[in-house]
Amino acid sequence: MIQANAMAGERYPKDAPLPYPPPTFGICKPKQVYAFAPPLPVPKALDVNRHGRVMPTINDLKDKIDTKTVNMVLLTIATAGLYLLLWVYRSNLIISETTKIRLVDNTYIIWLAVCIGLSGAFTKTGSSLDLVGLILSLAGGALYVVWAFKARKALSEYALNEFQIDLRMNSFYTFFLSVYYINYCINDLPEEQRKQNILRGHPQQA
Template sequence: MSSATVLKEKANISTSKHLILCILTGGFFSLMWLYRLLPEFNRITNSKISSDGILYFSAISAWFTWVFIPKSINFDNIIITLVLLLIALLISSIYFALITILVFQMRAALQEYAKKEFSIELKINPIYTFLFIFFHINYCINDLAKQVELKDLSEK
């Protein structure tokens, strides 16, 4: 069993299921998927993508933005409401920036891994990576196993 298949088995979900679960859980599924996948991803690809701080910040910021802020909004005091909304916007922006950096690090590690281990030039579109974040990385992990299989078949 190739390590591309092992990586796919560690991700353990199709991209469409990932998208549906992410929608149903308000994005928390993607964070848990990443938290579970990243140690194995680092081990298999031999990369050092640090994520614990980013994931903890993401969970806290998601809670703050989705749970605390809506319950704290008081339309009787518009100043406090605006301040809370600005804080939520700031935290959400930081969260998105950190997650984007993390996903682009995963993208680079996956490309390097494919080139080094399987001699495959894995083309991962940076625009899709930016737009579809976790879903595109999940798709690329699943696709890597297929590309390795096709390469093996073509060499025979």
């Protein structure tokens, strides 16, 4: 046979038909692989001001804090107030950085933590320390309210200067709901901008 003769080292006769496909004698021809790189994503154009700095968007503050008010209330109850203290510490830094308005320093947050912590330790001890715990608890609540009013002022200035939004935050809710109301107003910033754009006759922003 032709294939046997070829494997034995004999040459093909000139008139002998070649087998189809031709024998490779154990040599595999590598396959050609064509790789096509996917197109590179086109970067989204950023809005910059006349100083060359990237302009903020109305969702910046909301996305950075990223806390729903309902979850905030539930977590505060579940952690006996600890979550609220941590939220104020974190949000104080974010709001100050985003609005370029300093709210309070770390010493203020430390005193807030001291009042809240000692009020829980001195409460229901069955002694005169109960009165001390009550006073510290009221002091901690007052510090929360003061921080809320500072945040309220910073948010109003930020919304007016950056986005021309007249953010009217209720003083009554700021006093009684304090931190929870601040978080609600932060999450409501995009909706407030949409409403005011409609009233001014401007097209809705994406």
